[in-house]
Amino acid sequence: MSTATYAGVSVELNDEGFFVDPNQWTKDIAVELAKADGIEELTSQHWTVLEFMRKEYFEKGTGPTVRVLGKTSGVSVKDLYLLFPKGPAKMAARIAGIPKPKGCI
Amino acid sequence: MTKQIVILGGGTGGTLVANRLHKHFKHHRADHDTVQITVVDRDDHHMYQPGLLFVPFGLAQHSEIVRPRKAQLHSGVEFVESGIDHVDKDRDTVVLENGRELAYDVLVIATGAQLAFDETEGLTGPGWNEHVFTFYDIIGATGLETALSEFEGGKLVVNVVDMPIKCPVAPLEFCFLADWYFTERGIRDKVEITYATPLDGAFTKPVASAALSDLLEEKGIHLVTEFNTGEVVGDGDDRKLIGYDGREVPFDLAVIIPMHSGADYVGRSEGLGDDLNFVPTNKATLQTEAKTNIFAIGDATNVPASKAGSVTHFEGEVLVDSIIRFIEHRELQSTYDGHANCFIETGFGKALLIDFNYTTEPLPGHFPTKVGMPLLKESRMNHLGKLMFQWFYWHALLPGRDVPGIGADMPEHGKEHV
Numbered sequence: 331m332s333t334a335t336y337a338g339v340s341v342e343l344n345d346e347g348f349f350v351d352p353n354q355w356t357k358d359i360a361v362e363l364a365k366a367d368g369i370e371e372l373t374s375q376h377w378t379v380l381e382f383m384r385k386e387y388f389e390k391g392t393g394p395t396v397r398v399l400g401k402t403s404g405v406s407v408k409d410l411y412l413l414f415p416k417g418p419a420k421m422a423a424r425i426a427g428i429p430k431p432k433g434c435i
Numbered sequence: 436m437t438k439q440i441v442i443l444g445g446g447t448g449g450t451l452v453a454n455r456l457h458k459h460f461k462h463h464r465a466d467h468d469t470v471q472i473t474v475v476d477r478d479d480h481h482m483y484q485p486g487l488l489f490v491p492f493g494l495a496q497h498s499e500i501v502r503p504r505k506a507q508l509h510s511g512v513e514f515v516e517s518g519i520d521h522v523d524k525d526r527d528t529v530v531l532e533n534g535r536e537l538a539y540d541v542l543v544i545a546t547g548a549q550l551a552f553d554e555t556e557g558l559t560g561p562g563w564n565e566h567v568f569t570f571y572d573i574i575g576a577t578g579l580e581t582a583l584s585e586f587e588g589g590k591l592v593v594n595v596v597d598m599p600i601k602c603p604v605a606p607l608e609f610c611f612l613a614d615w616y617f618t619e620r621g622i623r624d625k626v627e628i629t630y631a632t633p634l635d636g637a638f639t640k641p642v643a644s645a646a647l648s649d650l651l652e653e654k655g656i657h658l659v660t661e662f663n664t665g666e667v668v669g670d671g672d673d674r675k676l677i678g679y680d681g682r683e684v685p686f687d688l689a690v691i692i693p694m695h696s697g698a699d700y701v702g703r704s705e706g707l708g709d710d711l712n713f714v715p716t717n718k719a720t721l722q723t724e725a726k727t728n729i730f731a732i733g734d735a736t737n738v739p740a741s742k743a744g745s746v747t748h749f750e751g752e753v754l755v756d757s758i759i760r761f762i763e764h765r766e767l768q769s770t771y772d773g774h775a776n777c778f779i780e781t782g783f784g785k786a787l788l789i790d791f792n793y794t795t796e797p798l799p800g801h802f803p804t805k806v807g808m809p810l811l812k813e814s815r816m817n818h819l820g821k822l823m824f825q826w827f828y829w830h831a832l833l834p835g836r837d838v839p840g841i842g843a844d845m846p847e848h849g850k851e852h853v
Contacts, residue, residue: 394710395597396597396663397554397597397694397711398710398711401710401711402710407665407679408665408679411663411665411679411680415680417661417663417680432739
């Protein structure tokens with residue numbers, strides 16, 4: 331566990347850099363996290379995905395996998411990779427301030 | 436009055452649960468009522484699915500691994516051969532494709548997982564069943580037997596498109612057996628074997644993943660991790676897998692494990708399944724979230740355990756207890772701990788054994804006690820265990836017999852915590 335400061339807010343992160351408490355997240359934090367990950371500007375499509383992920387997390391207790399994102403977010407898997415090149419589920423989860431999606435076993 | 440228990444699916448889970456329930460209700464009444472058990476399946480071919488791994492290498496034949504479903508059910512259990520249109524949970528009724536309606540007091544979803552070929556671009560396009568195969572169904576496994584026997588050298592890639600899949604160790608076993616197979620044929624030095632997985636290691640659990648990675652390396656099998664297949668180009672001279680991140684894995688022969696989803700009728704049944712048609716299910720009692728009188732078992736559920744026969748086997752004991760309690764208006768009590776075990780065939784007459792549950796990952800040691808079979812270590816004994824298992828499957832597991840030492844709860848004795 332570690333603490334980091336984004337957009338002037340001190341937040342707790344786990345060992346892999348994911349938020350421990352998704353309620354500490356703000357849109358300003360997302361902009362800063364995205365920049366650090368190489369996304370200069372968050373477009374409306376980025377925001378669609380980020381908001382969808384947060385909604386899913388609060389409803390279901392875990393963020394969606396890429397496949398479920400592709401089926402349900404309204405953005406195709408191909409486009410998801412263009413938006414979040416380092417792997418949509420993990421990268422978008424980090425920027426959206428939710429824990430790493432549990433995925434599958 | 437007669438209480439109706441309808442079980443959808445006559446595979447591993449559906450069959451063993453039908454037989455165990457039948458055995459119980461032969462001697463006990465349910466709330467003064469008798470109980471009728473009905474199993475529905477679209478065909479009468481029960482496949483011993485672990486046998487599919489051996490077909491491509493000429494080590495098993497189609498006819499050896501398929502038996503009639505009906506013959507595996509105790510007499511007194513009704514078998515209905517029909518596809519399922521949908522479940523109407525508000526009317527407690529299953530509507531079959533043949534138009535018949537089955538009303539139930541308790542419903543069990545045991546229809547497993549199916550292969551979602553269409554979700555991967557190009558997978559079943561040009562080159563399918565010629566240069567690109569799967570061994571997860573009998574057509575592919577049989578076709579692969581010919582393709583492997585005609586393979587004279589080049590690049591063989593084994594690729595898992597996405598999790599979850601049935602038997603997550605089977606693709607690794609395929610790699611190990613391919614290494615053995617081409618060594619036996621004297622052309623191993625002409626074959627480059629690559630295992631491409633979406634996971635960040637060889638397997639889902641850390642200790643086993645490290646052990647299996649070492650084995651891959653020992654056997655000269657290349658490991659490509661975090662590879663998410665976006666497209667398969669299976670024809671022409673430039674055959675390759677293209678990842679969503681732009682990486683390419685070239686091949687001469689590809690063995691693909693397609694994405695999996697739940698049965699189509701689950702998607703047609705309001706309020707039953709999730710986005711992938713798996714059924715949200717309580718991981719301890721196996722009661723579904725859809726309705727209290729609907730239960731689910733095995734690959735059809737969304738519980739965070741492997742989609743594997745051993746999981747279904749161990750879940751069966753818990754599920755039967757849950758259903759009996761439900762019918763008798765008692766509180767559900769039995770809890771499934773996520774216990775799974777599997778033999779991992781590693782070629783050259785050897786195999787590994789792993790044993791784990793929701794909270795304990797596969798560890799070294801022995802199973803089920805300190806003097807049992809070696810865990811996470813190659814041995815001849817484990818290979819013989821794997822071969823013997825088919826007999827055990829037809830004669831003990833499906834009929835619902837209890838086997839001493841192999842129960843639903845994971846044994847702790849003999850495990851070495853690392």
